[in-house]
Amino acid sequence: MALNTLVVDDSSVMRSIIIKTLKLSGLPLGDIWEAKNGEEGLRIIQDKWIDLALIDIHMPVMDGEEMLTRLRENDQYENLPVIVVSSESAPGKIEKMLKLGATFIHKPFTPEILKEVIVAVTGVNNENTD
């Protein structure tokens, strides 16, 4: 199974870092979509088939917490695997995201860490078949 992945971050550099790290992880990837805030991210999720979303917390227009809350309010996306990728270390904010069913990765991160977490939340076979 190739993972169609959505990367949501207001920093284009950070999106590039995440996508590069995804590719280095060796996981089977399908289409990769990018959004620069939660609102754009939700629109892509409604339009495309997404298997995994990696989202930032602090973003303009709509932040990661609101995006995740709205996703979980919709039965269709209740179980969509979501990984929050952030340099946030405030326990209150992280706790809220975990309660909404997300998994947390702290920046900086390695391809190995990203792979381990993605395998755990998606159950994807960790061998790239490309």
Next chain:
Amino acid sequence: MKTQIEKVLIESTVRTFEDLCFMYQEPELKDAQKNLPLEAASEVKYRSDDFTGKLLIETRGGLSPAIATNILSNDDPSAQQKKDALGEIANIICGNIVPSLGGGGREYKIEPPRSLSKDDLLKEEGQEEPVAEITLNFNDGRVDIKLFVDGYSAAKEKKSD
């Protein structure tokens, strides 16, 4: 003697450069690296309920383009990409270091990074004293990071060790 904050700042910076830029700290600063001209600078401001401050990062000796090249896998990054890449590094290091300032449990906000010109730096020079200041060398270049907490100084921090 390094303060506790400086130790955390070094650990966080080394890990960020290793994990994201695939750059590894050289053991010693060479003479040629000591007087390099400034090439880029970025600052990130942070605030909590009871303290505010900023992290300032400066690069020298070709480190700014090398950071952008490595993290974007682009051999010819634009000027904006170099600024953005350095800003993202500053943002990550700041996000890692700020919680160690006020202990666990505090909520805080980190502002988006701001690229600084030499004129900006000259205006701010000497206005405040950093709580922590480190210099690390990667490749043939060098990174200098200063951490400021409004109303506090390195002297106060050293006294409390």
